Amino acid sequence: MQYTRTAWIAALAIVLGASALGTAAAQEFRATVTGRVTDQSAAAMPGVTVVITSTATNETATAVTNAEGVYTLPFLRPGLYTLTAELDGFKRYTQESLQLQVGQTATLNISMEVGALTETVTVTADTLEASRADRGTVIDSKRVTEIPLNTRNPFMLSILSSGITFNGPAIYHRPFDNGAIADWSINGGWNRNNEFTLDGAPNNSIAGGNNIAYVPPVDAVQEFKIVTNSYDAQHGRSAGGAINVSLKSGTNDFHGTAYEFYRRKWLDTNWDLLKLQGEERPDHKLDQYGFEVDGPIVRNKTFFMVNWEGYKESNPNIETEHYPDEALRRGDFSNYRDASGNLITIYDPATGRLDANGNWVRAPFPNNIIPQDRINPIATNLLHFWPLPNQAPDEGCASYRCNFFLSPNLATDDFYNLATKVDHVFSEKTKMFVRYAQNYREEIRSFNGITGPAEDSQGPLERINYTGVWDWVRTVSPSFVLNLRSGLSQYVEASRTDAALGFDATELGFSADLVGQIPHQMFPRININDFTNLGRNGFGRGTTTVYSFQPNFSWLKGSHSIRGGLDMRMTWLTQKNSGAAGGMRIQHDDRFTRRDWNQGDPLNGSAFASFLLGLPTHGDINNNLFPEYRWNYWAPWIQDDWKISNRLTLNFGLRWDLNSPVWEAERRMAYAFDPGAVNPANDRIDHSVFPGDIMGGLRFIGGPDAPEKYPYDWDLNNFQPRAGFAYMLNDRTIVKGGYGLYYMNPTGTTFTTGYSITTPLVSTLDGNRTPSVTLDNPFPQGVAQPPGSSLGLETNLGRSPNYSNPNFEIPKVHQFHIGVQRVLPWGTSVELSYVGSRTRKLQTQWNGINEPSAEFRDSCNPLLGGNADFCRDRLQNPFQGVSGFEGTDRFEGATIERWDLNRPYPQFDGIEEFERNDGLVNYNSFQAVVNKRFSDGITINATYTFSRMIERWGWLDVQRMIPQEGYYWSDRPHRLTFSTVYELPIGEGRAILGESSGLLNALFGGWEVAGLFVYNTGRPWDIPDVYLDPNGERTTLNPAAINEDTDYGADIIRAISAPCTARYDDSGTLIPRSPYGPAGCSEPWFTSRPPFSSRVLAFRSEDIRRPPYRQFDINFAKTTRLAGDVRLQIRVEVFNLFNVANYDEVNYNTDLDSPLFGTIDKNNQRQSGFPRQIQLGVKLLF
Known part of the structure; x- marks a missing residue:
């Protein structure tokens, strides 16, 4: 069904109703202090005034205990505080050095003593997070700034948390490696499906694949928290994990730092690969520099923070390339050998014939040499773009590979980063901050070692971020607080090769007619199996813009601390992606130069020989739509933290995710495959050859039998219950546990069939026996133009359409744990937990819809008594010359393989369905954490995780729909981490040489x-x-x-x-x-x-x-x-x-x-x- 007008009105009513209460933070990064105040007989004390004061800024917040003796102080910036409690007839209670961390709910129960207000009871006891069942790790500013961080990306300290697996490349930890550094799996959650927030506002990007958008400089970070188990309804839209970063705020004193981090070649150890090659250390330069300043604009009122950072690096990108040597360029394969020294024989496709047994056979080239007059002129022109080898082939390589050592092949990165923040205190009851940040990265990197138009490079790769947030807090009464927040972020990722753009392919010998039809003029991509490619795969630019408005309130009612609000987001994704064949892609393998036309053999055939002969085997030209996708998201939520007693707190929450289906701004989307419709091409085919009806075709948004806007239905039942408990066995031991249901963030965008179209290179019309085209005219039927939805069911005839599941449901994660935490002396705690998750309805794809039946396939399996040639036999082609099939092998060929004719929808090749919900992951783990807060000059954090992660994803047999089940690709059973910061006890005021000076x-x-x-x-x-x-x-x-x-x-x-x-x-x-x-x-x-x-x-x-x-x-x-x-x-x-x-x-x-x-x-x-x-x-x- 589609989202009706009634549903729109209902959703609007929810939005307006929740907005009346305030705006809900997607992830609240500030701290809360809560507790119960009692007298010495343990009776609840109402009317006690509790005041908390920031040591850094003198900001205050006030609460008054209710009839249950309960107080709550929410929305406190991380930092150091002093808390006091007062009531006539009792001594003043003072808690000093109260350290609050990001996202923390600190439980501080107070026992008042009878006496005069002029008397004070002062304590400095540690606080326990005994009001929530959540699990996570806080990385405080001391560890953020002092633990060594390669390229100073604070997010990489997330590896110190239990239950987390980082799956990105270890060489890409930099603050602008936005995709690699998003590769986290948290407690068995699907990789790259976590929520990142910055000062509470969303910080994810769909462009690039659910990347982290903005990464702040290290010195701008106050602290951050990795939430690994949350049973708080304010958290959502992820696989269950969240990383919340809080930037510094200014204080009443000026603070700052100026810094330079320096690396050079002489400080590096050589790579193993270079040492084995006998090569010296490559050149490497890195300078990372900047400043951070914070302080007051108006003391006790207005504060600022600014951090600017620059980053310049030239980094070795070592490669071993595979360039054709001089002999091969002349067509001389007389010494063309595999890694064991066996000669590889080259066969002449022009000699193909049927032998006496009916087998198609070819004769080898005499002396394994291709005559000069057989070498294609376009191939000759392309040869000039490969450098000659600079070394003999490496040991273990074939004679034609591993012959060019590319070092240092420097990749250069220029990056700057700016973060600013202003806080203002209007009064004790009203506070506000604004934050703006931006960064820019440009990388130049070669992937094939070639310069000029044939280079395959990031030339350049750009990543750009703009992000801002406004946040306002109002204390309406001692028991009711409002918070409003609005954010805007934009992430841009663009990649191209400037040297290739605008290249005129007629210079290579391609016809002006063909080149004029190619949508994007650039150097063609030339792929040759076992050799280094020429050219790149096109260009792309993706822009994600996220508008967030998050209304939130906190209300203390009796022993219930109630919070709620609404998480609202609008996401726009603009894609300008030329596709892999943005200009023209031509590929070569050995099928035309091997002995057997239908079976490979490592000792005959050569892709490079096929290239010299001008015989491509694959290729395509993409003509892509540049779509504008949009999503809306509303998530009302309510949370009740019920303090039943000083020892027991129950957490109950409910969140309702309303994820709109994706839509395209101009409704340019395919909808679904209709298997029951008669395809109009049925009237034009030769039914004496194919007596049955041709069924099936694509439906389009806005067309017949399709919705007007959305490619799948609204998923309106995404209610997410959360429940947890925290029970204090004694003042030092807490038992925690909980369960939470999460719905993930859907990001599928595979809807452009018809609006984008690919022109295939049809290399053979008889199943690889003989070639049908050459490099001189690889696309004789011309370049197809996207028909949009105008062809209806006839869209992509002779091609491979894809579509998305119209019954798609948003994947969900069941997350749970139970554990015990014990506070030890010296500010140390130990936590032992069982943690598990069950992910269901994961997005998958299936390409079995247009495959011949399993029974038919088995009839061709020789191990089951079948005959492979039966499926490969070529029969009369009913689609030859039929309009609508132009530019495909079905249009050109007089025959078609029996396999293709036995497809359920033979007018198409393979058909793939995306956004299916067939996948699942099961995760079980034991996790141990030892943590010592910074005191006496030392902080320690150690974790151990023992886990198993099992998936059901993909297919073993697409026809019988037998799923693949086994270990998840990032399953790592054992994981151990340790970190420390230790100030040596030497020097003035320390245990050793404490009296020293000067x-x-x-x-x-x-x-x-x-x-x-x-x-x-x-x-x-x-x-x-x-x-x-x-x-x-x-x-x-x-x-x-x-x-x-x-x-x-x-x-x-x-x-x-x-x-x-x-x-x-x-x-x-x-x-x-x-x-x-x-x-x-x-x-x-x-x-x-x-x-x-x-x-x-x-x-x-x-x-x-x-x-x-x-x-x-x-x-x-x-x-x-x-x-x-x-x-x-x-x-x-x-x-x-x-x-x-x-x-x-x-x-x-x-x-x-x-x-x-x-x-x-x-x-x-x-x-x-x-x-x-x-x-x-x-x-x-x-």
Whole structure:
């Protein structure tokens, strides 16, 4: 159904009603203090005035206890406070040095003593968060500024929290790596589906794939909290995890810092790859510099903070490329050999013929040399764009690969970052702040080592952020507080290669007629299997704009602390993406130059030979829509924290997410596939060849049998109950637990079929026996123009349409935990918890709708007695010459494969359905946390997580719809973290040399050590699509195949003891494929699947894991007082102290033909993380 006018009115009423109460923060970053006041007989005391005062700004907030003796002080900025409680006839109660953290609800129960107000009882006891069942980790400003951070991105300190897995590349932690640094899975939540907020306002971007939008400078951050389990209804629109950052505010005193962080080549250790190549350390320069200043504009009233940062880096981007040598450029393949030295024979496609047995056969080129007059002139013109090799092929590589070592291949980044904030206190009852921030990044990076129009590069990649927020708090009465917040953010990500844009492809020999039809003039993308490509895959620009208005109130009623509000957002995504074939993409493989037209063989055929002959095998030209997608979101919520007693608090919440379906500004969207409609092309085909009716086609938004606006129905039942408890067994022990239901943030945008269209390169009309086009005219039918919805059911005839599930439901996560927290002496606490989650209705896709039946497929599977040639047989084509099929093989070919003719909808190739809800993830874990707050010069945080993460996602058999079940790709069973900041007890006022001053104190005082350690078990091996025995019956690896003593420090990391592999030919005969197996390897451990069979193995292996990840960073700092409060800090930060080469992002080789199958070869593979790097830093603080 569609969202009706009545529903709109109802939603508007909800919005207006909630707005009357105030605006709800999506994630409240400020702290709350709550508790019960009693006399010495434990009786509740109403009417007690409780005042809390900021030590930094003298701001105050006041509450009066109600009849239950309960008080609540909400919306307190993180920082240091003093709290007092007063009532005539009782001594004044004072709590000093009350440290409040971001998002904290601190429970402070007060016992009043009889006496005069002039008498004071002063305490300094620790506060416990005993009013909420939530779990999370607070990273305070001390750890933010002192723990070593590679490239100073504060979000990366999230790795110190339990239950969190970072899945991004270890070399991309920088504050402008917005996509990589969003790769977090929190307590089993789907990767990249977490909520990021900045000062309570949304900080996510759909552009780039649910990226983090703005990353603030380190020195602008007050602190931040990673919420790993929340049973508070104010949190939502995520897989259950949230990271809330609070920026600093000014105080009554001026503070500031100016800093420079410096790296150079001489401070770096060399990469393993370069050491093995005998190469020197590459050039590397990084300067990160800036200043932060905060203070009063008007004392006790108005405060400011400003932080500006610059970042300039040139970073090595080491690559081993595969360029054609001089012999190959002449067509001389006489020394064209595989990694074992076997000659690879090149066959001449012009000699193809049927032999006496009816098999299509070809003859080899004499002497393995292509005659000069057979080399295509366009190929000749393209040859000039590849540099010649600069080295002999690396050991373990084929004779034509690994022959150009690209170093340092510097990538340059220029980045600046600005954050500003102004706070104003109108009165004790009314406060406000505004914040504005922006940053800009430009990267230049080459991916193929070529300069000029043929380069494949970020030339440049730009990322731009603008973000602002306005926040207003009003204390209406001692028991009722309003908060209004409005935010606006915009994230832009744009990538292109300026050197390629505007290139005239007629200079290469392509016809002016073809070039004139290409939508975007740029150097064509030329792909050749096993060789480095020419050109890039097009350009793109995505802009996400988010308007947020979040109304919120806090109301104390008896023993109930009630909060509620409305989370409102409007999101706009503008996409200007040319597609992978933004200009023209032409690809080559070995199918026309190998012996067998329908089956590969590692010892014959060459993609480069096909290229020289001018015989492409794939290609396309994209003609894409630039859509403007929009989403609206409303989420009313209510939360009740019920303080039943001083020991027990219950949390109850309810949130209702109203996510509008995505829509396109001009309604340019495909809707769904209609399988029951007769396709109008049915009237034009030859029914003597195809007697049945041609059924099925796409429907479009605004067209017949389709909605007017939305591609799927409103999901109106997204109610999210939350419940938790916190029970204090005693003053030092708390038991917590809870359950919460979350709905994720839908971001699907696969709706442009018809409004975008791809012109395919039709390379053959007889199933790869003979080529049908050459480089001289690769698209003889011209370039297709997008028809929009005008063709209706006939859209994409002869092509592969896709659509989104019209019954899509928003995925949901059930999150739960139970645990115990114990407060120990020295400001230390220990927490032990069981944490689990169940994610349901995950977004998946399915391409089985237009595949022939499983029974038909089985009839062609040789292991089931079938005949592969039966499916490949070519029959008369009923679509030849039929209008509507122009530019496709169905239009051109006189014959069509039996396989294609037996598709349910044979007028199309593959059809894919997106936004299905077939996926699920189950997560179970034990988590332990030890935390020591900063006191006596030291803070410590240590965590251990033992977990399992199992998924059902994807398909083993798309026809029978058998799902794939196994380990989630980022499952890491063991995870250990440790961090500390330790001020050495030496120097003036310290335990050692405490009486020293002058030179002695300058030399030995002010030293500090800070560090972090992270260990993760490796991810499961992405196992290739093979059989583990010749019959496909085994589902676990043969123990003999597993290398039990994997040496991660060796030059070649071997997960497989030795490759013992084979393949099936079309008759079902098992052919040994690898001569590298161990002696006695009679039955292969890995066998490529026979044709027309389905996958039997899960995507990942539980028996073999990638190498583990290990990180150990340390900071040595010396702070010297220069004059008054002016201090100079010198820092030496060492990243990867023990120079551990991590390869956790590298999958083991899955090429069955390679002697390196099941290994990671460090000779040809760059490590995942940086080698040891030393950074020098200087900070001037006041």
